[in-house]
Amino acid sequence: xxxxxxxxxxxxxxxxxxxxxxxxxxxxxxxxxxxxxxxxxxxxxxxxxxxxxxxxxxxxxxxxxxxxxxxxxxxxxxxxxxxxxxxxxxxxxxxxxxxxxxxxxxxxxxxxxxxxxxxxxxxxxxxxxxxxxxxxxxxxxxxxxxxxxxxxxxxxxxxxxxxxxxxxxxxxxxxxxxxxxxxxxxxxxxxxxxxxxxxxxxxxxxxxxxxxxxxxxxxxxxxxxxxxxxxxxxxxxxxxxxxxxxxxxxxxxxxxxxxxxxxxxxxxxxxxxxxxxxxxxxxxxxxxxxxxxxxxxxxxxxxxxxxxxxxxxxxxxxxxxxxxxxxxxxxxxxxxxxxxxxxxxxxxxxxxxxxxxxxxxxxxxxxxxxxxxxxxxxxxxxxxxxxxxxxxxxxxxxxxxxxxxxxxxxxxxxxxxxxxxxxxxxxxxxxxxxxxxxxxxxxxxxxxxxxxxxxxxxxxxxxxxxxxxxxxxxxxxxxxxxxxxxxxxxxxxxxxxxxxxxxxxxxxxxxxxxxxxxxxxxxxxxxxxx
Numbered sequence: 293x294x295x296x297x298x299x300x301x302x303x304x305x306x307x308x309x310x311x312x313x314x315x316x317x318x319x320x321x322x323x324x325x326x327x328x329x330x331x332x333x334x335x336x337x338x339x340x341x342x343x344x345x346x347x348x349x350x351x352x353x354x355x356x357x358x359x360x361x362x363x364x365x366x367x368x369x370x371x372x373x374x375x376x377x378x379x380x381x382x383x384x385x386x387x388x389x390x391x392x393x394x395x396x397x398x399x400x401x402x403x404x405x406x407x408x409x410x411x412x413x414x415x416x417x418x419x420x421x422x423x424x425x426x427x428x429x430x431x432x433x434x435x436x437x438x439x440x441x442x443x444x445x446x447x448x449x450x451x452x453x454x455x456x457x458x459x460x461x462x463x464x465x466x467x468x469x470x471x472x473x474x475x476x477x478x479x480x481x482x483x484x485x486x487x488x489x490x491x492x493x494x495x496x497x498x499x500x501x502x503x504x505x506x507x508x509x510x511x512x513x514x515x516x517x518x519x520x521x522x523x524x525x526x527x528x529x530x531x532x533x534x535x536x537x538x539x540x541x542x543x544x545x546x547x548x549x550x551x552x553x554x555x556x557x558x559x560x561x562x563x564x565x566x567x568x569x570x571x572x573x574x575x576x577x578x579x580x581x582x583x584x585x586x587x588x589x590x591x592x593x594x595x596x597x598x599x600x601x602x603x604x605x606x607x608x609x610x611x612x613x614x615x616x617x618x619x620x621x622x623x624x625x626x627x628x629x630x631x632x633x634x635x636x637x638x639x640x641x642x643x644x645x646x647x648x649x650x651x652x653x654x655x656x657x658x659x660x661x662x663x664x665x666x667x668x669x670x671x672x673x674x675x676x677x678x679x680x681x682x683x684x685x686x687x688x689x690x691x692x693x694x695x696x697x698x699x700x701x702x703x704x705x706x707x708x709x710x711x712x713x714x715x716x717x718x719x720x721x722x723x724x725x726x727x728x729x730x731x732x733x734x735x736x737x738x739x740x741x742x743x744x745x746x747x748x749x750x751x752x753x754x755x756x757x758x759x760x761x762x763x764x765x766x767x768x769x770x771x772x773x774x775x776x777x778x779x780x781x782x783x784x785x786x787x788x789x790x791x792x793x794x795x796x797x798x799x800x801x802x803x804x805x806x807x808x809x810x811x812x813x814x815x816x817x818x819x820x821x822x
Contacts, residue, residue: 298376298394298460299394299458299459299460300320300323300325300394300395300439300454300459300460300461301324301325301326301392301394302325302326302328302371302391302392302393302394302395303320303325303326303327303328303393303394303395303396303397304328304329304347304368304371304372304393304395304396304397304398304427305317305327305328305329305333305337305397305398306329306330306331306333306347306397306398306423306424306427307333307397307398307399307444308399308400308401308402308421309399309402309444310332310333310336311444312444312447313333313336313337313444314336314337314340314342315447316397316444316447316450316451317337317340317342318340318342319451320395320451321342321343323454323459324459325395326345327342327343327344327345328344328345328346328347328350328393329344329345329346329347330346330347330348330355331355334346334347347368350365350367350368350391351365351367351368360422364422364423364426366388366390367388367389367390367391368393368427369426369427369430370384370385370388370390371385371390371391371392371393372393372396372427372430372431372434372438373430373433373434374390374392374434375434375436375437376392376436376437392437393431393438394437394438394439395438395439395440395441395450396427396428396431396438396439396440396441397441398424398427398428398440398441398442399424399442399443399444400421400424400425400428400442400476400477400480401419401420401421401424402419403416403419403420403421403480403483403484403487404480404483404526406419407419407483407487407526408526408527408528413491416487420484421480425477425480425481428440428442428473428476428477429473429474429477431470431473432469432470432471432473432474433470435463435466435467435469435470436463436466438466439461439465439466439469440466440469440470440473441469442469442472442473442476443472443476446469446472449465453465475503478501478503479503479504479505480503481501481503482501482502482503483503483525483526485497485499485500485501486500486501486502486526486663490661495676496674500672500674502525502665502672503523503525504523504524504525504526505523505524506521506522506523506524507521507522507523507524507533508521508522508542508543509521510522510542510543510544510545510548511542511544512544512545513545514545514546518545520545522545522548527662529656529660529662530631530652530653530654530655530656531552531555531556531652531656532548532551532552532555532629532650533552534652535629535650535651535652536650536651536652537648537649537650538633538638538641538649538650538651539638539641539642539645539647539648539649540627540645540646540647540648540649541646541648543627543648546574547605547626547627547648549575550572550573550574550575550604550605550626550627551572551605551607551627551629551650553572553575553576553605553712554570554571554572554577554605554606554607554627554629555607555629555652555655555656556656556658556712557570557572557577557580557607557709557712558570558580558607558608558609558655559609559655559656559657559658560658560681560708560711560712561582561609561708562609562655563609563610563631563654563655565582565609566582566583566584566589566724567582567583567584567585567586567588567589567608567609567610568580568581568582568583568589568608568609569581569583569586569589569590569592569593569606569607569608569609570593570606570607570608570712571593571594571596571597571601571604571605571606572604572605572606572607573600573601573603573604573605575714576713576714576729576731576732577709577712577713577726577729578596578597578600578601578604578729579592579593579594579595579596579597579598579600579601579725579726579729580593580596580709580725580726581593581595581596581724581725581726582705582724582725583724583725585613585615585616586608586610586612586613586615586616587613587615587616587618587619589608590606590608590616590619590620591619592724592725593725593726594623595725595750595754596725596726596727596728596729596746596747596750597729597746597750598623598750598753599749599753601623601625602623602624603624603625603626604625604626605625605626605627605628605629606620606625606627606628606629607628607629607630608628608629608630608631609630609631609655610630610631611630611631611632611633611634612628612630612632612633612634612637613634613636613637614634614636614637614640616637617633617636617637617638617640617641618640620641621640621641621643621644621647625644625647626647626648627647627648627649627650628641628647628648628649628650629650629651629652630650630651630652631651631652631653631654631655632651632653633649633651658679658681659679659681659684660677660679661676661677661679662676662677662679663675663676663677664676664677678711678819678821680711680817680819681708682704682707682708682711682815683704685815685816685817686816687790687813687814687815688793688813688814688815688816689811689812689813690793690798690802690805690812690813690814691802691805691806691810691811691812692806693806693809693810693811694811695765695788695811695813696811698723699765699787699788699811700788700813701724702721702722702723702724702764702765702788703765703767703788703789703790703813704790705721705724706719706720706721706726706765706766706767706790707719707767707790707815707819709721709726709729709767710767710768710769710819711769711819711821712821713729713730713731713732713769713821714731714732714821714822715732715769715770715820715821715822716730716732716733716734716735716736716738716739716768716769716770717729717730717731717732717739717767717768717769717770717819717821718730718731718736718739718740718742718743718766718767718768718769718777718781719743719766719767720743720744720747720760720761720764720765720766720781720784720786721764721765721766721767722760722761722763722764722765727747727750727760727761727764728743728744728745728746728747728750728760728761728764728784729743729746730742730743730744730746736768736770736772736773736777737774737776737777737780739777740766740777740780740781740784741780743761743766744759744761744780744781744784747759747760747761747764747784748760748761759784759785761784761785761786762784762785763785763787764784764785764786764787765786765787765788765789765790766781766784766786766788766789766790767789767790767791768789768790768791768792769792769818769819769820769821770791770792770818770819770820771791771792771793771794771795771798771801771818772791772795772797772801773795773797774797774800774801775797775800775801775803775804778801778804778805778810778812779804779808782804782805782808782810786810787809787810787811788810788811788812788813789805789810789811789812789813790812790813790815791812791813791814791815792814792815792816792817792818792819793814793815793816794814794816794818
């Protein structure tokens with residue numbers, strides 16, 4: 293049977309993040325709680341006029357080794373761990389002069405922030421907390437008697453709980469805080485272990501941990517009967533997780549997933565290049581284009597598949613101006629994401645109350661290394677981010693005819709887009725804009741035909757008499773296993789092809805390209821996306 297926790301009489305406070313510290317400690321002191329502290333925390337509390345007992349007075353030992361050793365002592369850990377009401381524990385505590393610590397308030401050295409800042413190796417290592425996690429775990433294990441606080445956001449809740457429980461806290465409350473404490477140290481250690489894995493370039497360490505802090509509870513997951521939340525990791529990659537939302541209702545699970553896909557795609561075009569726009573629906577692009585202006589790029593992207601673009605996500609690679617915003621608000625759009633938006637553009641978007649406008653400050657680096665994680669039954673699939681860019685590849689002309697300069701530019705554009713289309717992926721492009729996209733088919737030739745059919749439908753809607761795929765180039769995310777897919781693309785009017793190559797039927801595919809006068813490039817790199 294768990295004894296009721298007595299009134300909180302002694303609190304040990306040692307925090308890196310001092311937000312709300314003085315007010316919280318002042319309230320504890322007014323409630324008669326004795327304050328123990330260390331280092332900078334003790335100095336801050338003393339400066340605020342509070343009476344603080346330094347932990348060194350309790351342990352009989354000064355802080356040493358540049359503060360690395362200060363709380364690792366039986367008079368601290370014994371005070372946190374001994375079981376109240378256990379006769380033997382009580383006897384040993386009394387025999388060794390160990391006085392109970394009823395409340396532990398600790399937040400950890402800022403390892404995640406130090407790592408994200410790009411600090412050097414030695415500085416990152418120095419910001420690995422040792423004593424803090426040890427105390428947190430001790431207090432959390434003994435939550436039957438000890439209240440543990442790891443988050444300044446919980447200070448007010450602790451004070452309210454103490455008020456309601458006459459200076460104590462309830463077991464359910466302590467259990468909740470203990471669960472949070474263990475999750476915090478787990479996420480902290482995962483960040484450290486993944487830092488070492490990256491430094492060692494170890495793609496598959498024997499043990500792997502991932503963790504994050506709650507960013508938001510979502511209304512539901514992919515479907516209304518599923519629960520969902522978004523968690524923030526130590527990675528400081530510009531994008532949906534770090535974006536500022538200027539307007540509109542809260543983002544859904546699908547909004548977050550689709551917006552991430554859109555922004556990662558448009559980032560491939562960089563912020564110093566010409567304006568680029570990607571329109572995404574269900575994590576697949578339904579139109580991507582570059583242009584002389586954002587408005588031009590948007591209209592060209594929209595023309596690829598205006599029907600699917602309705603209710604989609606728009607991502608751009610530069611600041612949105614009023615002219616582009618005016619066009620983007622002419623159809624229903626769920627989310628617009630950009631590095632920034634002018635005040636005039638923001639005012640235009642504000643007319644559409646349900647549209648979410650997000651700004652990120654900058655674009656993510658498409659070449660940056662990173663880790664992607666996906667759950668499977670009983671485990672996790674972990675892989676490096678696909679950071680291969682077509683501009684960095686050695687392109688090999690394998691056909692009798694080499695592509696023209698205009699075809700080569702479109703081939704690179706199409707292959708960039710194909711990287712972000714669900715496999716099997718086929719992308720037709722012309723003059724820096726997609727004209728047909730085939731995604732997620734079990735057969736590659738079906739993707740070729742669907743992309744051509746989508747282009748035909750878009751052309752009819754726009755009053756075009758000539759198929760949009762006439763004179764276009766085509767990109768495939770993986771090799772053509774047979775010549776039939778390439779032949780279907782040629783029949784649709786494609787003049788040049790870009791694909792990874794590597795099929796046992798490559799010779800047949802090359803022969804089919806030569807027979808139809810197509811230029812063809814092998815990249816040597818595949819871009820499957822499942």
